[in-house]
Amino acid sequence: MQRFLSSSPEETEQIAERLAKTLSGNEVIAMFGGLGAGKTAFTRGLARGLGAGDCVSSPTFALVNEYEGRFPIYHFDMYRVATYDDLYTTGFFDYLGSGIMVIEWSENIEGLLPDEKMTVTIRPVSEEQREITIEGAQTI
Amino acid sequence: MRILAIDTSACPVSAALMEDGFLLGEFFLNTKTTHSQTLMPIVESLLRAAAVDIKDIDVFAVNTGPGSFTGVRIGTASVKGLSMPLDKPCASVSTLEAMAYGLPYDSGIACAVMDARCSQVYNALFRLNGHEPERLTDDRAVSIEDLADELAGYSERIYLAGDGAELCARAFDGRLTNVVLPPQNIRYQHAYGTACAAQRLIRENRLLSSDALMPLYLRLPQAERELKKKQSGGKPDQ
Numbered sequence A: 001m002q003r004f005l006s007s008s009p010e011e012t013e014q015i016a017e018r019l020a021k022t023l024s025g026n027e028v029i030a031m032f033g034g035l036g037a038g039k040t041a042f043t044r045g046l047a048r049g050l051g052a053g054d055c056v057s058s059p060t061f062a063l064v065n066e067y068e069g070r071f072p073i074y075h076f077d078m079y080r081v082a083t084y085d086d087l088y089t090t091g092f093f094d095y096l097g098s099g100i101m102v103i104e105w106s107e108n109i110e111g112l113l114p115d116e117k118m119t120v121t122i123r124p125v126s127e128e129q130r131e132i133t134i135e136g137a138q139t140i
Numbered sequence B: 001m002r003i004l005a006i007d008t009s010a011c012p013v014s015a016a017l018m019e020d021g022f023l024l025g026e027f028f029l030n031t032k033t034t035h036s037q038t039l040m041p042i043v044e045s046l047l048r049a050a051a052v053d054i055k056d057i058d059v060f061a062v063n064t065g066p067g068s069f070t071g072v073r074i075g076t077a078s079v080k081g082l083s084m085p086l087d088k089p090c091a092s093v094s095t096l097e098a099m100a101y102g103l104p105y106d107s108g109i110a111c112a113v114m115d116a117r118c119s120q121v122y123n124a125l126f127r128l129n130g131h132e133p134e135r136l137t138d139d140r141a142v143s144i145e146d147l148a149d150e151l152a153g154y155s156e157r158i159y160l161a162g163d164g165a166e167l168c169a170r171a172f173d174g175r176l177t178n179v180v181l182p183p184q185n186i187r188y189q190h191a192y193g194t195a196c197a198a199q200r201l202i203r204e205n206r207l208l209s210s211d212a213l214m215p216l217y218l219r220l221p222q223a224e225r226e227l228k229k230k231q232s233g234g235k236p237d238q
Ligand SMILES: Nc1ncnc2c1ncn2[C@@H]1O[C@H](COP(=O)(O)OP(=O)(O)O)[C@@H](O)[C@H]1O
Pocket: A006, A007, A008, A009, A010, A011, A012, A033, A034, A035, A036, A037, A038, A039, A040, A041, A042, A104, A127, A128, A129, A130
């Protein structure tokens, strides 16, 4: 388990960029943390670190965004996902193993996440500070 | 009577060409490549190699489910697209039934299982008799544990098929000694089985128009509880 303290959105993105360097192409990254925690900010850094540029937008309505970096990146937002049927119809299970899956609001599908995964938990400490806990990843 | 059958319901993709009950050719691929990229080249090369024109196909058959959300939709949409301009009928085949047709055994039980995640499988049971598999259950979603209990009621050999076969074999290990894991070439669904099942649908007059062809979807009531249980039992934050 690795723990970081971030003092700005930029710093959160940089931590994510460092994590991106350790990825091999088909990881599942489950992100936890409430509204405004910085999950989308973290994903923005991750995508940049994977060479996808500045392409990240929140997939709250689309459910999944796809970006092309060194590997395919599938960016999910499970905010509106409440049931197995919801999850099945996003095609979630079909994406497993075919690219890097970054999942915002993993709380909503915790029972259906694969065993093999990384978790990123972002906890607001103050207005500008975030405690970021990464589990299941190489040292970054 | 020529049938073009395709399967994209799970990881493998395959196409088969059958003429009056005779398997002219089959193309099977089990790579990780997306079916949307592999299916049409496979269909094209199969037809070309067999020197059969698409216009000479009488029935288009496809596994319409159960299976992966995307896979089933790619297969169904492709067959709609192939059959519609030619105004030819379609055969909507259960993936699980297609698997049973692929098991060349003259006795025993075919237990078709597809991994539905969270310890659940899409399943159906068939009695094998060397001809047409005899359906013993509907297509359904069951927990692997409930399936094990049910299978304990059969004393004959039970042949597993589908991408849940290894998963079930491991789960049943030591409990059900009559369970058999067949070799790979018949363990996974092949479009050959889809074509065989389509023959029966033709005989029984149960073909569909391109319009009426739809993906079949099985609900997983137990998985819904699983998701909720973990949610309420999970982290107390927010
Ligand atoms: N250290 C920090 N890390 C990330 N975001 C921060 C930080 N400090 C403040 N913020 C602000 O928090 C918000 C995070 O938004 P976003 O990434 O969309 O959150 P989420 O996707 O978790 O809902 C942004 O408005 C951002 O400017």
